[in-house]
Amino acid sequence: MKLSARIQSLTSSPIRKLSPYADAAKAKGKKIYHLNIGQPDIKTPDQFMESIRTYDEQVIAYGNSKGEGFLIEAIRKYYAEKGMDFAADDIFITNGGSEALIFAVMALCDPGDEIMVFEPFYANYTTFAREFGAKINAVQTNVTDGYHLPDAAAIEAQITPRTKAVLLTNPGNPTGVVYTQEEMDMISAIVRKYDLALIADEVYREFVYDGAYRSFGTMPELADNLIIIDSVSKRYSACGARIGCIISKNKELAKQIIKCCQSRLCSPILEQVGAAALYTTPVSYLEEVNQEYKKRRDTIVAALKELPGVVASDPKGAFYIMVQLPVDDAEKFAIWTLENFAIDNETVMFAPGNGFYSDPELGVNEARLAYVLNCDDLKKAIYILGEALKAYPGKTN
């Protein structure tokens, strides 16, 4: 058989590509602090398994293609409590935020069309675009500006006739940036001016540490342009449930998305039962988790400040931080750290930064660290990182 150029153009996930090295290190008995993947260690609320355990249908049957009504209602209510009045018809349950993104790309892009992102950006955006022959059109942001957006003129200068959407993560993965109201107004004006879709990936909405957060869903003037990507994965530490959703008030879009839903029949039923129960978790749970992550954010930022030659921004949300490392190549350094370095038989794993850029030549000496461990483990992990930086043959400091 001949394989498609499409699939050969896909790149491996920067978050997961080094797993074979980690597996080899573990096989030798090394303990690894995983800062590479956004897998929280927070306990999933008991409601999830409790609701699933009581499920007692005789037949595990196909569900509704657009999602079960009880889950859609739970999500509708969650948004209503935040002042966003989506109708049940506006919400489509998906297999994680991933499938929500896939549906959005499918709905907006023909081959050759472009999706504008702000780099560094979540690596799988590139994969989802390439799967459908679309291109990523990346606008630069950088650590010294805290990854905030350039001005409207700079953004508009990069819009082409093939640009169909602006896709952003807010709060940001991998940057931790939270956009200001001014930035949101600017983006809103741009997408309306050029009749673009705004795909707002807001899965980290509950993880904001310095002040209030505003969803793009609260901006009525955006209603017809906005596609929200959401998920229970991070919000309720239920990444393995793979329950997300795509939300939009655009009626033409809704008419089309249902066809994508129907083609893959439905999302898994039990995980929908569990996800709906998660939305009954008291608000105090989200507040406590937020406090815990704020502590972790403060801990990792402080620990990184102690490392000579490391440049980090001051992330305001999500649970990632991008850092510049004083090394020749962060991927080589990551592999070296897994293979050749340990303190008391413990080492650290992180995601090489260039996977979060549109051009693999960019971000070569950068890394994404996920602060998903408790503060003690985080301190230890950053200590090991610092010692590894001192010992690494390719250091530039």
Next chain:
Amino acid sequence: MKLSARIQSLTSSPIRKLSPYADAAKAKGKKIYHLNIGQPDIKTPDQFMESIRTYDEQVIAYGNSKGEGFLIEAIRKYYAEKGMDFAADDIFITNGGSEALIFAVMALCDPGDEIMVFEPFYANYTTFAREFGAKINAVQTNVTDGYHLPDAAAIEAQITPRTKAVLLTNPGNPTGVVYTQEEMDMISAIVRKYDLALIADEVYREFVYDGAYRSFGTMPELADNLIIIDSVSKRYSACGARIGCIISKNKELAKQIIKCCQSRLCSPILEQVGAAALYTTPVSYLEEVNQEYKKRRDTIVAALKELPGVVASDPKGAFYIMVQLPVDDAEKFAIWTLENFAIDNETVMFAPGNGFYSDPELGVNEARLAYVLNCDDLKKAIYILGEALKAYPGKTN
């Protein structure tokens, strides 16, 4: 926002598009016999929920992108017991057979490439192809030949330089055909001669009623060309679990498929736990289910023979039968039956046949009936169908 030509080219599922009419009929208190969708009424084995109920990880975490090892091992063992020696590395867990098909299309087709199918065929094959800009190249089969294949010359005459794969369902959906050894040898020779992939959708493998069944996976000469699509949905009446897999010994393909798996992170964890437990169901379960469906097949074939003007084949496997109806338009007849017809406030729903053809002008007076109800209900459903045919204003008999 502007929507893509891609998404606008997708058609609604013929199996689900009439659901609004069914919902309206139910709202008026009508009972509907659902012959439209392959949703078995067979009880899901208890192992499924029992295993899930005992799951007690504190964090519902991301799993392995290619699937959990315990599920892959369960599937490997199931195949080994059937004489097929797949390695764990050859098996990738997917979100239902649907995602397995999506990955296959993605791996093989660039825009404009073609997938050869034998029509009538499973309607979503068209959707999966169009989502990636690929085309369906449909070779005709027909009811009078029991939907068996034409000869090699006729098939080869339709192969073009853009043909990348032959995709077939065996046993057949919607036809119920089970290919003979001669047909399998012919297909094997053709795909090897033209270096095509053979995507063998064998999700109905356990539903064969007259004699033995042979998987394409038992043909060693095919190893490098073969991609098997499988799923627990029908086998264990667990359609709502959405657990399938893609299996191939082609190492180049495996290297690429993992990138698709990584991009959507993983399949849902609990449903994988349940699916692995399903594979511990005693073989006697599958034998009993097979006997039950054989009875149903015999029942529906006999009942349809009594209806004047109805032409049906003699299906050998799966749980569908395609019929020609003496009506102007089977979709109009289906809607009319839901809206305007009932006996004792009960009516019947089926899938219009043209949705299973590459050209909506074909199969206009055909329908797919799924014999997923018990024999008494099936008899009643076909009785209602017969009476509806007598009363329908657009009858041609």
